[in-house]
Amino acid sequence: MSKGTLYIVSAPSGAGKSSLIAALLERNPTYAMKVSVSHTTRDMRPGEQDGKHYHFVDKAHFETLIAKGEFLEYAEVFGNYYGTSRVWIEDNLNQGVDIFLDIDWQGARQIRQQMPQAQSLFILPPSREELQRRLTTRGQDSQDIISARMSKAQAEISHYDEYDYVIVNDDFDLAIMDFKAILRAERLKQDKQAAKYGAMFAALLAD
Amino acid sequence: MSKGTLYIVSAPSGAGKSSLIAALLERNPTYAMKVSVSHTTRDMRPGEQDGKHYHFVDKAHFETLIAKGEFLEYAEVFGNYYGTSRVWIEDNLNQGVDIFLDIDWQGARQIRQQMPQAQSLFILPPSREELQRRLTTRGQDSQDIISARMSKAQAEISHYDEYDYVIVNDDFDLAIMDFKAILRAERLKQDKQAAKYGAMFAALLAD
Secondary structure, eight states: OOOOOEEEEEOOTTSOHHHHHHHHHHHOTTSOEEEOOOEEOSOOOTTOOBTTTBEEOOHHHHHHHHHTTOEEEEEEETTEEEEEEHHHHHHHHHTTOEEEEEOOHHHHHHHHHHOTTOEEEEEEOSOHHHHHHHHHTTSSOOHHHHHHHHHHHHHHHTTGGGSSEEEEOSSHHHHHHHHHHHHHHHHTBHHHHHHHSHHHHHHHHOO | OOOOOEEEEEOOTTSOHHHHHHHHHHHOTTSOEEEOOOEEOSOOOTTOOBTTTBEEOOHHHHHHHHHTTOEEEEEEETTEEEEEEHHHHHHHHHTTOEEEEEOOHHHHHHHHHHOTTOEEEEEEOSOHHHHHHHHHTTSSOOHHHHHHHHHHHHHHHTTGGGSSEEEEOSSHHHHHHHHHHHHHHHHTBHHHHHHHSHHHHHHHHOO
């Protein structure tokens, strides 16, 4: 059996990343795939579930995990820790499961250093106008808030060239097909196929 | 516009390589793609067309092209030259056309050295029994001839691990889908997307 692949997925807010990943998990039951669930020390919000949205742990426990080197990456944001568990990801990859890791460009850099075999995807909206529209239609926001969101989105977008693949999410179904093509092609890479078909390849070459 | 990709495609006899490439060209009119046509000094056979099966040239002309460095690779087989034109391939790649280059492992090695950005695919039959069957059903061949074909196929197969991708041609339609996924994923690579969407990316990042 071949190992799974770790897919780092980044995007600015408004690119449709979460919907794409959700649709992919629903529509593509052929391959085993999971979304990585981060650890955090922030409080659970209404509607959130432990183990689904985050693994909610207290600060002391999180710091123990840091000390044990359990995180592929972690960050402190507004006094709360967020981190990605190395053990869970490696266990799943070893079982042949593909893992999606939804993370920003800074986290992506840390993950690449730790797991150079990871593949990274950046998802973009189809135009500036569409991005502006998606960042605005969330409610009656002030111009300042919209401008701040736009600046934050642009800061993320400016790192798209650090990624292996770029998907432009204009037509949702085409973007899903793009994503699926990347997953399928990755499984056809020589080392993955050699692991999957090792016995058959040996039989082909036997005297 | 982004440049096309050069796909080196190798396989043992009996893997179905020619049928796969032909079906791909017929069924996938979305992308511009062509098969590289080799130059040769051997005589034209009945049913062959100049410019379709080969570019048929005489020995003196071929040797002039060698001297001018016009070939990405060439070889002499039973006194005849066979070669791959660099100019034709580069012109097409520059026009955004994907090129398939049907070549054995030795030629593939030469091409990789000259064009390191090429992607290489190896196509395999699904089992030893099936390979044997495909090598036999061509007629009433002697056991010696079948054995010789099998040895030649195995010599080619032994180099599968030098390729970027491996397609196992068990179900023909699935193998086509594999091939198409590789082509689609390749076009989603960051540098290709940056070339295709340069203006849009600049607009996303503008003040």
